[in-house]
Amino acid sequence: MVFRLSILLPIFLAFLNLASGAADALASREEASAFSTFVYATDHGNLTFSVNAANSTGDIFFHLSAPATYQWVSVGTGSEMDGSVMWVVYESSESNGLTLSPRLSDGHVEPSFSDSVNCALVEGADYHNGIVGTFYTANIHCKTITALGKGEGKLDLTKTKQEFLYAWGPTDESLSTTSQTAGLRRHEAYGTFWMDMTKATSAETEDAAVPSGTALSTTTNAGADGSAESDSDKVGPAHAVLMCGAFALIFPLGAVLLRLLESVKAHYIVQTIGALASLIGVGVGIYLSKMYNHSKDISSGHQIWGLVVFVLALLQWSIGLYHHLQYRKYQRPTAYGKVHLYAGPAIVLGGIINGFTGFNFSGEPHNNVFYGPIVGVIIVVVVLLLGWKRWSKRRQKKNLGHGRFATVHDGGGEYGLNAMGTSDRR
Structure with missing residues (x-):
């Protein structure tokens, strides 16, 4: 009996270790799948913003897609432009290409490109960046974003209702440039939404990734603050x-x-x-x-x-x-x-x-x-x-001759008004 226990005990312990490892792996996968997604239906298709953040570094991984009908589309932190960290996408001069322009906003004016916003498109077989069909599609990794922004524009991963804003430009022409400092015309519409960042945050950077697949299909752990407000350059x-x-x-x-x-x-x-x-x-x-x-x-x-x-x-x-x-x-x-x-x-x-x-x-x-x-x-x-x-004055002068004059001045001289009410310079 003792002999059997000596054989079974190591096997049992090995099984426990295996089960514990499987549980840890499962927890890791569940943590990596943490995300919040906002989907808004525009007149030309859905605007989708889905984010997963890393608590240890303040990095964020997100997917942004929207109709390429608009000259540009953006999403930013906070409920207003002042102090916001913004991500703007627009058509590149390269075929079906897309330009990502991270910007900072200092008031209700055009946001400015800033290289302090350390963001890059995530490349790989599972990700497609550019204009896919008729949609901008961008998969983005930004480092230490929580350190940027001012006031309500700072991203707080502990908030259950973190405010964001979105906007899109006019539809009459495209930018078609690789310049990240390209000028943006005033937005055609804008709005705000919120996300539960506690549901979108993983513990470590290696556990975080750009959301994909079914995570992008519907609004999850997020909500809109009303409908988009129409706007234009008046x-x-x-x-x-x-x-x-x-x-x-x-x-x-x-x-x-x-x-x-x-x-x-x-x-x-x-x-x-x-x-x-x-x-x-x-x-x-x-x-x-x-x-x-x-x-x-x-x-x-x-x-x-x-x-x-x-x-x-x-x-x-x-x-x-x-x-x-x-x-x-x-x-x-x-x-x-x-x-x-x-x-x-x-x-x-x-x-x-x-x-x-x-x-x-x-x-x-x-x-x-x-x-x-x-x-x-x-x-x-x-x-x-x-x-x-x-011509009329000359003709009248020729036909009627000079009559009695009243005067009205113009330019450097004066005009004589004859009996017929027409004028001659004198």
Whole structure:
């Protein structure tokens, strides 16, 4: 009996060790499968974000996929942009390629690429990165992410309701670049969601991996904070309308009314409206510039030339007013009137040209296809009206001769109004 026990005891102990090892392996596999997944249905397909973190290092492994219809798609930490760590993906210039751009956000402005966010695409037979079908697909490993971000933007692996945000860009064109610092246009929609990070965290880095397979199929250990909010860039169009409207429409209209109506008052009112529109437009433009990385320094040709033209336009308005007051006082032409007469068209032309550079600078050169013909039509109409008025005056002068005159000044001189109400320079 003792002999049998001496044989069976080692076998029994070996079995216990084997069972313990199997249990440890099973626990390890269960820990490695820890994840939280958020799935949101956009108009063009699902946005999926699934994460597994390593508690010992603060590393995170995550899968991000979303419709490639959008110019860019991003997910970030926190419930708002300020202090967030963001991961932005967009189309690469390589065929079916994808660019990962880790960024930090410092306010409600375009986030900036930061190489302090140590992230890389996970390569391997089990992972596919790029544009797969019509979807961005990225499998990403980021190191020590918990050390980055500010305020609510810091990732806390002990939170059962860690806030995240998501957003996507417009759909009218792609970026197609490998540059991680590429400029991003304003988001078309954005929203927030939460994840239980305690359910998504493994103990060690070797136990963590990018979630895959069924882990990506449905929202798990996560939830949305309502639906995505629609958004668009309203500041850019407002700047374009104000500035292009002032230089391509209002200022030319003021010049035409002076000739057609021979009314200095109408000319002054319209040009004042144009000056105010350009003043507001410049203010909106400066505010807009601070929202984007490529423009916040206000150092581009479009911005500098725009400010120069704006200052010249205000000087032109001031010179015109001063000339008018001097003429009313002394009833004779002034040198200021000559400057006002010839500087006006040059300043207006400078503003019109800057409109073309503005659309290029904003990344929307296709708008020049519409802006160009509109400007062309306005110029033709202005030239025809002024030409017709000049021809009409000459014809009336020839047919009626000189009558009794009243006077109204314009430019550097004055006009005589004959008995028929038309004018002649004298």
